[in-house]
Amino acid sequence: MENNILLQVGVKILLKNKDGKYLLIHRSAEKYPEVKDAWDIVGGRINLGTSLMENLSREVFEETKLKIVGEPKLIAAQDILKTQRHIVRLTYVGEAEGKIVLDKTENDDYKWLSKEELLALKGLDVYFAKILNRI
Numbered sequence: 215m216e217n218n219i220l221l222q223v224g225v226k227i228l229l230k231n232k233d234g235k236y237l238l239i240h241r242s243a244e245k246y247p248e249v250k251d252a253w254d255i256v257g258g259r260i261n262l263g264t265s266l267m268e269n270l271s272r273e274v275f276e277e278t279k280l281k282i283v284g285e286p287k288l289i290a291a292q293d294i295l296k297t298q299r300h301i302v303r304l305t306y307v308g309e310a311e312g313k314i315v316l317d318k319t320e321n322d323d324y325k326w327l328s329k330e331e332l333l334a335l336k337g338l339d340v341y342f343a344k345i346l347n348r349i
Contacts, residue, residue, distance in 0.1 A: 224303045225270045226257030226342070227286055228349060229278075229310040236332055236349070237310070239277065240323035253325075254339035255305070270306065278324070279315040282308050290345040303341060307349055 229237040241252040256277050260269040271282050286308030294301035314324060327335065332346060 218298060220299045222299060222301045223260045224257060224301055225260060225266055225273065225306070226255050226303060227270055227274060227282070227306045227308055228255045228289075228342075229274070229280065229282075229308060231310065231326055233326070235326035235328055237278070237280075237314075238325050238327060238332070238335070238338075239316070239321040240325075242318070242320055242322045245320060249339075251337045251339050251343075253335060253337045255342055257303075257305075266304065274310065277317050277320055278310075278312075280310040280312040283311050284309055289348045292341055292345070294341060305342070305345055 231237070237256065238253045239256060241249050241254055243249075243252065246252070256274050257270070258273045258277075260266065261272075267286070270286065274280055274282055286306035288304060289307050290303075290305040292303045292305070294303055316322070316324060329349060332338075338346075
């Protein structure tokens with residue numbers, strides 16, 4: 215039996231700043247009209263032939279112009295099963311430095327929040343919300 219399901223691998227990171235707050239970005243409704251809960255963490259699909267950390271650093275820089283500091287810690291591996299797609303999402307927590315400059319084609323806002331504020335925020339990406347208790 216032929217399997218026509220596309221496998222994708224994505225990397226995400228919950229970035230923490232020197233003040234102990236976490237970065238959330240708000241996905242652009244223009245680019246992501248299908249996204250119901252638009253507050254998410256930085257990340258995206260990997261480019262084949264490059265390491266997970268290279269992809270994670272690239273995504274962070276492309277979306278925010280921040281740089282990852284130190285070694286991020288893997289906190290979750292999730293299977294996201296959609297019609298004709300199986301996405302494996304690896305989520306890390308790590309530190310970042312620099313000044314945020316958003317790629318406005320992808321994200322239209324951001325917030326630095328405490329863990330308590332994260333837990334109380336409405337409109338969180340459903341897959342990120344499922345792993346919040348791991349930070």
